[in-house]
Amino acid sequence: MKDNSYKRRSFNNGKSLFQRTVRASLRQQNFSELYSPAIRDLLQKDDEFNKLIKPHKNSDFARIMSKTNQQVLDKIVYNDKLKQVKYDRINSYVKTADLINHQKQKFLLDYIEKNLPEAVKGKGFIDLKHKEIEKLDIDQKLIYELSRRSINQFNNHTGDNLRRYITSTNVHDTIYISIDIEEFELNHHITEIGITIYDPRENGNYNANGTYFSSQMPTYRKYHVIIDEEIKSRNSNYILCKKPESLFNETYILTTAETKKFLQSIWDRYFNNVNISKRGFKCALVGQSVDGDIKLIQKEFDIKGDFQFDYDLALKKVLAKNSNKILVYDTQKISDNLLFFANSVKKQLRFLNIPHGSLHNALNDSYFTLISFLTMTDIESRLNLKLDDPIELLKRCNLLNLIRTHPEKVLPMEVIYNIEESENKTPKKKWLIKNTEQLEYGIPLKTKSHLDLFQ
Numbered sequence: 001m002k003d004n005s006y007k008r009r010s011f012n013n014g015k016s017l018f019q020r021t022v023r024a025s026l027r028q029q030n031f032s033e034l035y036s037p038a039i040r041d042l043l044q045k046d047d048e049f050n051k052l053i054k055p056h057k058n059s060d061f062a063r064i065m066s067k068t069n070q071q072v073l074d075k076i077v078y079n080d081k082l083k084q085v086k087y088d089r090i091n092s093y094v095k096t097a098d099l100i101n102h103q104k105q106k107f108l109l110d111y112i113e114k115n116l117p118e119a120v121k122g123k124g125f126i127d128l129k130h131k132e133i134e135k136l137d138i139d140q141k142l143i144y145e146l147s148r149r150s151i152n153q154f155n156n157h158t159g160d161n162l163r164r165y166i167t168s169t170n171v172h173d174t175i176y177i178s179i180d181i182e183e184f185e186l187n188h189h190i191t192e193i194g195i196t197i198y199d200p201r202e203n204g205n206y207n208a209n210g211t212y213f214s215s216q217m218p219t220y221r222k223y224h225v226i227i228d229e230e231i232k233s234r235n236s237n238y239i240l241c242k243k244p245e246s247l248f249n250e251t252y253i254l255t256t257a258e259t260k261k262f263l264q265s266i267w268d269r270y271f272n273n274v275n276i277s278k279r280g281f282k283c284a285l286v287g288q289s290v291d292g293d294i295k296l297i298q299k300e301f302d303i304k305g306d307f308q309f310d311y312d313l314a315l316k317k318v319l320a321k322n323s324n325k326i327l328v329y330d331t332q333k334i335s336d337n338l339l340f341f342a343n344s345v346k347k348q349l350r351f352l353n354i355p356h357g358s359l360h361n362a363l364n365d366s367y368f369t370l371i372s373f374l375t376m377t378d379i380e381s382r383l384n385l386k387l388d389d390p391i392e393l394l395k396r397c398n399l400l401n402l403i404r405t406h407p408e409k410v411l412p413m414e415v416i417y418n419i420e421e422s423e424n425k426t427p428k429k430k431w432l433i434k435n436t437e438q439l440e441y442g443i444p445l446k447t448k449s450h451l452d453l454f455q
Contacts, residue, residue: 071205077212078173090171093379094162097160108151111147112144116140116144166379174284185237186233193225225251225252228254247367256301354368
């Protein structure tokens, strides 16, 4: 039965529409062959024109005329004076966040002692047995979980406990590499790899006077790789296959050997590059429970590195300056104080009000994971979203619960309209599934009719 199922999903009967679509998105090494003769002639004349242009002292002029505008800075983006301003801002924020949390902890403890006295153990320690928790209604569970995470010291992931993450983002000296993979559900082979890189050296520029200008709209490097040997492997039991639904640029279809070379080049460019630290920058790996992904990548592609990933980074842990470890920033750990129950990238994005779609595509997941991380560690974003106020977190989590339990009141009207209209036209089941399944609003996988959404 398994073998037959595998053959059915493998599309052995010739090239499917999916294969043709994905292969058509393969990035060409040289697009000039696809241009018309007139375009090729014009581009050739432009190259000749650029060679005759005299160099200009204005750095903006040089960047406009260059083939690429992703300039890599070779020094720290802030001078010592400006960097001290950044550190002062971080210290001020951390002290304020700690003060607010301390006051809210007292407020919560008083409430728990009055309404759930059996949960208080010892000196303000909050804990209940599993059987006792199950007796609570959904609202009491939310309040209990909020109190447990906020009051118990080892779970308090705010303020000074987040200093290392917040410093990395706000001092603008850390290169973030976000990695995500997708596996085939039958043999657990890697089918996709998505990599998104935020490099502060490419998000700023020095003018002729030596003044630094940062980019208001960040630039990211994004790579989507589909393993050629696994191109026929498509998930359908637990999640839908989203290979052709990358939201960014082109897709690379690479063999296993080519993928190994590509990944090794990423490792060598960032993780194995000692010149990065010598010039005042550092690298960090970002991901959602990313330790398992990296270990699988290293095992399947045999990637070499003269360093170690530090998966056990404690929130207050400080590594030696000359350490050969790469810090791993796990968005699941950082968001533990935001989401009180099962955590996922989708729930983080909904909680943080970040528009998103086509999750379970490796590149989309890596990109949105990085956006989630930056939102949770940027001071201004934390202030705007009130991520340091436990009661505000409770209100937002409660709202997400209402969305989940009452989709008929919050589901976008466009979705309802599309489903109802498609039913009148007696659509095929697959078309209906495509329009209703996994729309990031918690719609069940077995949806067949818009009425199923309201059960």
